Amino acid sequence: MTVAPIAPADAAGSRQQILETAARLFRHHGYAGTTLRAIATECDMKAGSLYYHFASKDAIVAEVLDIGVQRVFDAVKQAVATLPPDAPLVDTLRCAIEAHMRALLLSHDFTSANIRILGQVPEPVRDGHKALRRRYERYWLTLLTGLRQRDMVRAGNDLSRTVFFLFGAMNWATEWYHERKSALSVVASELADLVAHGLHTHDTLPSARVRDGV
Amino acid sequence: MTVAPIAPADAAGSRQQILETAARLFRHHGYAGTTLRAIATECDMKAGSLYYHFASKDAIVAEVLDIGVQRVFDAVKQAVATLPPDAPLVDTLRCAIEAHMRALLLSHDFTSANIRILGQVPEPVRDGHKALRRRYERYWLTLLTGLRQRDMVRAGNDLSRTVFFLFGAMNWATEWYHERKSALSVVASELADLVAHGLHTHDTLPSARVRDGV
DNA sequence: GTCTATATGCCGATAGAC
DNA sequence: GTCTATCGGCATATAGAC
Numbered sequence: 016m017t018v019a020p021i022a023p024a025d026a027a028g029s030r031q032q033i034l035e036t037a038a039r040l041f042r043h044h045g046y047a048g049t050t051l052r053a054i055a056t057e058c059d060m061k062a063g064s065l066y067y068h069f070a071s072k073d074a075i076v077a078e079v080l081d082i083g084v085q086r087v088f089d090a091v092k093q094a095v096a097t098l099p100p101d102a103p104l105v106d107t108l109r110c111a112i113e114a115h116m117r118a119l120l121l122s123h124d125f126t127s128a129n130i131r132i133l134g135q136v137p138e139p140v141r142d143g144h145k146a147l148r149r150r151y152e153r154y155w156l157t158l159l160t161g162l163r164q165r166d167m168v169r170a171g172n173d174l175s176r177t178v179f180f181l182f183g184a185m186n187w188a189t190e191w192y193h194e195r196k197s198a199l200s201v202v203a204s205e206l207a208d209l210v211a212h213g214l215h216t217h218d219t220l221p222s223a224r225v226r227d228g229v
Numbered sequence: 230m231t232v233a234p235i236a237p238a239d240a241a242g243s244r245q246q247i248l249e250t251a252a253r254l255f256r257h258h259g260y261a262g263t264t265l266r267a268i269a270t271e272c273d274m275k276a277g278s279l280y281y282h283f284a285s286k287d288a289i290v291a292e293v294l295d296i297g298v299q300r301v302f303d304a305v306k307q308a309v310a311t312l313p314p315d316a317p318l319v320d321t322l323r324c325a326i327e328a329h330m331r332a333l334l335l336s337h338d339f340t341s342a343n344i345r346i347l348g349q350v351p352e353p354v355r356d357g358h359k360a361l362r363r364r365y366e367r368y369w370l371t372l373l374t375g376l377r378q379r380d381m382v383r384a385g386n387d388l389s390r391t392v393f394f395l396f397g398a399m400n401w402a403t404e405w406y407h408e409r410k411s412a413l414s415v416v417a418s419e420l421a422d423l424v425a426h427g428l429h430t431h432d433t434l435p436s437a438r439v440r441d442g443v
Numbered sequence: 444g445t446c447t448a449t450a451t452g453c454c455g456a457t458a459g460a461c
Numbered sequence: 462g463t464c465t466a467t468c469g470g471c472a473t474a475t476a477g478a479c
Contacts, residue, residue, distance in 0.1 A: 026444075045349040047262030050472065063475080064445045072473070104429055134345060134404070135259040159428075169430045172419050177428065179405050180398040180420055187397025190348070197387075205386050206394055213427035214373075214391065215318055216383045240462075265455065277457080278463045286455065 030068045032058050038079045038124035046076060046132045073140050080136070080144045083122065083129030088151045090118035095158065104167035105211040111158060112210075113203035115185050120192055120199065127189040152178055181210060244282045246272050252293045252338035260290060260346045287354050294350070294358045297336065297343030302365045304332035309372065318381040319425040325372060326424075327417035329399050334406055334413065341403040366392060395424060 036057045040049040051072055055062045069075045094114035098107060119126045133141060152175075159174045168174075184206060192202065250271045254263040265286055266276045283289045308328035312321060333340045347355060373388045382388075398420060406416065 029444080043348065045259035045261050045346065047259050047472095048349060051474085052472080060444095061446060062473085063447080066474075067444055108428075131345060131348060132259065134257065135262060162428075166430055168428045172422065172428075173411075176411075176416060176419055177423065179401060180423060183397040183399070183401025184394040185397070186401065187393060191393050197390075202390060205390055208386065209391065209394060209424065209427065211427045211429050213423065213425045214322075214376075214382045214386075215425050216380055243462080264453080266453080274462095275464060276455080277465080280456075281462055 026068070029058070029060075033065060033068055033075065034078060034082065035124065037075050038082070038128045041076065041079060041132050042124050042128040046135045073137060076132070076136055077140050077143060079125060080129050080133065080140070081147060083125040083127075084144075084147050084151055086122045087115055087118040087126060088147075088154065090114045092154070101165070104162055105207055107158070107162060107167075108211055109204055109207035111155075112181075112185060112207050113200060116188055116192075116203050116206075117199055119185065119189060120194075123189060126186075130186055130189060152182070155181070184210075240282070243272070243274075247279060247282055247289065248292060248296065249338065251289050252296070252342045255290065255293060255346050256338050256342040260349045287351060290346070290350055291354050291357055293339060294343050294347065294354070295361060297339035297341075298358075298361050298365055300336045301329055301332040301340060302361075302368065304328045306368070315379070318376055319421055321372070321376060322425055323418055323421035325369075326395075326399060326421050327414060330402055330406075330417050330420075331413055333399065333403060334408075337403060340400075344400055344403060366396070369395070398424075 033054060037049065037054050040053055040057070044053075050062075051065055052062045054075075055065055065075075069078075091111055091114045094110050095107070098110055102110075133144070136144075155178045156175055159168065159177060162168045163170070163174065188202070192199075247268060251263065251268050254267055254271070258267075264276075265279055268289075269276045269279055279289075283292075305325055305328045308324050309321070312324055316324075347358070350358075369392045370389055373382065373391060376382045377384070377388065402416070406413075
């Protein structure tokens with residue numbers, strides 16, 4: 016006789032709910048300020064039950080941190096893959112920036128928790144997470160380096176620093192962006208434009224920046 | 230007879246030491262993860278003694294938050310005041326950005342603690358701090374608006390968003406800048422240049438900046 | 444899978460000696 | 462100005478019933 020498949024019960028569902036709740040609480044109350052009791056309560060469970068799904072508080076926070084980077088990383092890779100190989104600088108930037116920011120703000124609790132608490136988490140947890148973060152940073156550096164090799168980016172500046180500036184500008188949006196006020200695509204376009212062309216009134220004219228100083 | 234002036238004991242000294250220690254611990258362990266016992270121990274005191282200088286943990290964190298913004302604000306105002314009234318865009322940016330970043334990284338524990346824990350602090354504390362933060366944001370907005378009025382900034386983008394982008398790019402430095410690797414003035418110049426002119430190889434054409442790099 | 448019950452320990456804050 | 466002693470409360474984690 017066939018054995019009826021064992022119901023997965025709701026193991027996967029509970030696990031996911033715990034992670035989402037934990038991310039939201041970590042974001043608002045920090046690592047130490049988020050208690051297993053609070054996570055459990057918001058999942059309609061008791062604190063002890065969490066240990067069926069996770070070995071410890073640190074196992075939960077480690078997974079929350081990884082999700083916060085991985086979702087953004089995946090979204091950007093996928094978006095950039097759709098670009099033609101010779102896409103202009105500003106289009107490439109707009110595409111990557113919008114993908115980053117859309118994933119960032121879509122998984123707000125995970126990404127914001129990541130940014131806020133990474134520096135406050137026990138060292139072993141942070142160390143375990145750093146490799147993923149560094150891979151994502153190197154991905155962007157490779158992207159910009161490729162643009163420079165195709166003469167789309169001027170020389171003279173350190174692109175690893177540019178990546179840091181860009182990450183700061185994008186990630187800070189977790190602290191100020193509210194959907195109601197402006198469309199994400201507009202925000203992303205504006206940042207792409209700023210990074211590509213700067214604030215300066217356009218160099219348009221023949222004489223260019225001559226009158227800058229005068 | 231003259232009464233000998235009562236020694237200030239070391240009230241002011243202890244107070245300052247408590248604030249500096251608290252800032253460092255808040256930065257690394259978060260709001261909830263920083264205990265009064267830990268602060269006191271690093272000041273060679275006992276936990277109860279802190280209550281001679283501060284009414285509560287929240288009184289300490291409130292002052293740490295304010296210092297983190299006030300020092301940067303003061304430094305930028307002072308630096309900008311030295312500029313000639315018609316200073317070009319890139320010079321103004323370089324001056325303000327460098328002043329912001331220098332103060333930011335000089336008071337590292339206060340500013341970094343501010344950025345990291347503001348979202349995790351009890352609501353009354355956060356609310357009490359927000360006015361100062363907003364004043365500083367408006368100061369930068371006024372700065373950029375003034376530049377636009379003098380036709381140094383092109384139209385078409387929202388300058389309040391530009392301020393957010395810029396704050397993100399600058400403040401993120403608390404997470405990656407290490408003095409050993411590069412001079413702060415170089416970092417600030419590079420960001421000013423990025424914000425003023427962008428990454429794009431220069432609008433190439435006729436004359437002007439034809440080539441930065443070569 | 445989730446519960447109850449509990450072990451062990453640290454938390455913020457206060458009172459009062461010195 | 463700093464100490465000791467202590468209050469009531471809540472933390473993570475474990476053991477074992479259901």
